[in-house]
Amino acid sequence: MRNLLVFFTLLLFTFNLQAEDGHNLWLRAKSTGSVDIVCARSSATLTIAKQELEQGWQGQNGAKFTLTIKKDKAIKGDGFKLSENEIQANTELGILYGVCELLRRQQTGQTIQNEICNPSYDRRVLNHWDNLDGTVERGYAGLSIFWHDLEKGYAVTDNDRMLWKEYARANASIGINGSVLNNVNSHKLMLTPECLQKVKAIAEVLRPYGIKTYLSVKFSSPTLIGGLKTSDPLNPEVIKWWKDKVKEIYTLIPDFGGLLIKANSEGEPGPQDYGRNHADGANMLADAFKPYGGIIMWRAFVYAANSKDRACQAYNEFMPLDGQFRDNVIIQVKNGPVDFQPREPFTSLFGALKKTTVMPELQITQEYLGHSEQLVFLATMWEEFLKSDTYQEGIGSTVARTTDGSIFPQKYTAIAGVANIGLDTNWSGHHFAQANWYAFGRMAWKNQMTSEKIADEWLKLTFSPKEGKNVNINISDWQKNFLMPVKQLMLESREATVNYSMPLGLHHIFAGLNNTHYGPGPWFAPKGIRIDWTPAYYHKADSLGIGFDRTTKGSGAVSQYHEPLNSQFENPATCPEIYLLWFHHLPWDYKMKDGRILWDELCYTYDKGVNEVRQFQKTWDKVQPYVDAQRFSEVQSKLRQQCRDAQVWKDGCLLYFQQFSKRPIPFDIERPVYDLDYLMKMDLTDMLK
């Protein structure tokens, strides 16, 4: 309660003039007094914990604070017990997490009472889609922080170590304890001794912060770098090769986390290349890792080029294998059945795989949500997903509970997020994209956490009124004029993006040109391309209507959902309108719940999205007095871009679909300002500055 008072009673702050480039993320706590730390043990991790406590202490000046490592059954994994003068934990890492939580509460003015904080998932892992040449697949924040230039080898500099340490500290502050260091579309050289030496160097920097390293590797590594003639998972030589390789890894990196495997997906090699199934492949690797406590995260993102419905395939392929996987295999399943679209229903495998451990894969980087150009706070999307009820084990079988061990017995629990981190000074390209990194960590720790709470925390930490301008700011003014409106903006931002890009259940209608996945492309269909990579495969717009029929009369994807969802999705009248065109092909004059016909609703929704972004601009412009000049103008500039992009989305989609609907855009909304043929020819990323 005291800290709350500290926060609220410090009515006036003197702001500093320091240039603010966003590099400090949400880590801005500066001590306001001394603290007398009592800690019986010492270690690299505990040293960090004590340093953090000293540097960030905002409690009573000179207070005594105890860090205690003591077994307590109520505390799980790296959880901790927090009280006003003590943190107790089972592990050193638990102490560090407790310190970070304490400082966060001090800085955000939250109460500190006796409380046990346990993580929802054991493994809270960032997936870096970083390539060994330094590029980042779907990375919009500069080059890789881990890999530079393959030509130049794997040298490690002091600057590298400094940056990795900052990275590790940021992750630790939000409970992230694992990093897959490279792209799921992995490089064949990943497991070579030279490369593993670099992994070792990275692991050494991350280790004190409690972050295990993981790698993505080619399933065909035995052939590619081992000189074997096959990579058949049942081949004894292959099995031996992997066992030796795993031993080599653990000799270098004793706490190595395990592997993330993309197999038989989008051209990546896998067990099916040798007539084996996913279980055969995953289990062979799992057996090799088992002695070291390593895990195999096996991706369920698989689909064949010419299937009738890509959304059905992961379920069809993995359900027959349920019960066949080792207990250290975790099937990593994207939140949505098609891909990381702005909105999809949850993937039907959640809760359906009952004898197999499943982990959610979220995408922090905004591949389909405006890259790092657009302000889209993803926590609301993840909250919607985690709280989705699968009904697989009765009411309340939410995705969260089917994956965090609440329902199914699981040796491991895990959650992954595809990172949005790069060499950009502010790490994530957009200052507000940092909030998605933050939110992933917070939700991975506590999957019941609301996006509202996360936004509130992040804003207080990141745009603290103690930072920024050299003016006196009244804290209640700050809350009313900055915190509330900007939080509101964040919480509305994902829905706005859905509205101006893929509303009403539309999905996968983004630009394919140059593989940017940026901007609209419902028309994209170059000669010879896989049809399931063309938007028309998904929107199926024609003179009769629009949408993908996944009812029992269509692809039957609805049947993969447990009742009552199955029936609810099957019937357009009961299907939530946010998923309407995901499950149904409906006529242009289909009557929506608000009385409008579908075409009009589409128009109004796109237009609403544009206007929401305009409103975001106003909100942001109004908070100028509360934000340092650099971050203010950088965010302002990105919001301008977002407004232009929203217009392009609206114009492109409405004008394209209008060719089929043959109906006017309702005259009470603004007209398109681009021609369709112009938008069809251009690559929207060319319009970026």
Add this chain to the structure above:
Amino acid sequence: MRNLLVFFTLLLFTFNLQAEDGHNLWLRAKSTGSVDIVCARSSATLTIAKQELEQGWQGQNGAKFTLTIKKDKAIKGDGFKLSENEIQANTELGILYGVCELLRRQQTGQTIQNEICNPSYDRRVLNHWDNLDGTVERGYAGLSIFWHDLEKGYAVTDNDRMLWKEYARANASIGINGSVLNNVNSHKLMLTPECLQKVKAIAEVLRPYGIKTYLSVKFSSPTLIGGLKTSDPLNPEVIKWWKDKVKEIYTLIPDFGGLLIKANSEGEPGPQDYGRNHADGANMLADAFKPYGGIIMWRAFVYAANSKDRACQAYNEFMPLDGQFRDNVIIQVKNGPVDFQPREPFTSLFGALKKTTVMPELQITQEYLGHSEQLVFLATMWEEFLKSDTYQEGIGSTVARTTDGSIFPQKYTAIAGVANIGLDTNWSGHHFAQANWYAFGRMAWKNQMTSEKIADEWLKLTFSPKEGKNVNINISDWQKNFLMPVKQLMLESREATVNYSMPLGLHHIFAGLNNTHYGPGPWFAPKGIRIDWTPAYYHKADSLGIGFDRTTKGSGAVSQYHEPLNSQFENPATCPEIYLLWFHHLPWDYKMKDGRILWDELCYTYDKGVNEVRQFQKTWDKVQPYVDAQRFSEVQSKLRQQCRDAQVWKDGCLLYFQQFSKRPIPFDIERPVYDLDYLMKMDLTDMLK
């Protein structure tokens, strides 16, 4: 009255499906019956008149109609007397004009009563800024219809003659009787025998339609092509050279109109190069042309590179010469003192030169008003100009009356318009830019004509419900749903352009980059450029305020205006707000009449301009059922462009000026969507498709 009935009682039309590319301009009359023409004389012009009457007759089937050439003092020049069954005129051309007027009235449903129609100006001249290499300076409708490729000589093809005939017919239909065939920045070869041969060929095609040819030539032609050592207008050899050259011209082209001279202006040679003044130069040429009835149109568009106020200079230079010019010299004065800006007060020379003939120069091509990308109907601007009261000879001394011979005794009266005509299929680039060509002709004929009447005529002729779609359209529906809203759009279009580009008296703040004059450029100031070519010379924005002080405390330009204008303009409280920043430098918080401060008013006005264009888009989209597909979509596309351009103007100007005003853009209007630094670097024409 009968024609009115024909128009209104034909309730249903069957539309044709013919592709409509706009090439037919406003000339779409098709006869609805036969007419029995009585005409005692015959000539090329009368033959045309009779053909037009037969092809376009929409009066009573089989009616008898008489064309009579008979001297009548009430009929002036090529005027005519129109009655239901007869046209009477002094000249053959008068007959042709009468026929065109009759057909126009038939087609637009206007009454035909006994009426004498006399032209306001004798010489109604298009100035083509066409270069001998086929390009057109400030032309936005393709290459020149007259000149092709200088390298290839002056060959004339049948296609050329066909096009010139169409051009001549269009001009004749609206009373234009002169064409200056080449750019005022003329080519030195213009007066060579080879080139004059081509002029002769053009003149022969134009002649039957009553159009005289004129040329622009270099004042230094005697030196450039005559082999003389000087072009001093008082040098006897020079005088002789010109006399001989003029004789040569008239031998080839007996009805040659005369010359248009840009002298001692923007680098063009002139009499001042030899220590002579404008009168010396103009009079020498006038003397050479006098025997043939030719005139010299001498441009007053002169300004020195470093003067304190460019707007003052024409007045200062020409007023001392008043009374010194020959009676066949006409001083051609642009409507505005600076240039053809979207809005300026009239040039102070109008009415002030009392012993010198003055002709207005209007710009039909949209150099500063969005080229042929934007829909801007200029008639409202010209009406505002022509009706401006100079007070030079008492109340009612309008610009129109000071130039059309109503007030001053003049041997000649004339008006010029810089053409917007090129090889584009639709002649003018934008379908609605044709309306400006049309309006110039109509106002040159009758300078009291309202822009409303002109728009009404032009729309009825050009988008006649008899044209276009193959559907039955009720004529009263057409009037209500097409004519009224589109006419309204046209009449508001120039004010909208002023609002989103140069409101409140701002002027000359357009883009200078690449000399495009397209889009905003208040920041334009490359190193070494003449300061009077930089927008800052004109807007003078600084921390204190914005605007050009032309009061007696400033440049004193107000003093060039006759009372009560002088006093009215001098005082910001009485200065019309549309000219406010043209005459005054005012503080950002200057209180406007509506109670807003100047900065806010500027913001609201720019924003209003953007919203007006959005409204134009809606208006146009709604008339789709009444317009052929091609013209509908071409205009729709241009309006989209215009909307994007308006946004760029608003953003560029507000963000630029905001650097000085240091005030927020009011939060109830939409935020900019472009960054200033982006707009400052780019050339808006690059954004055109």
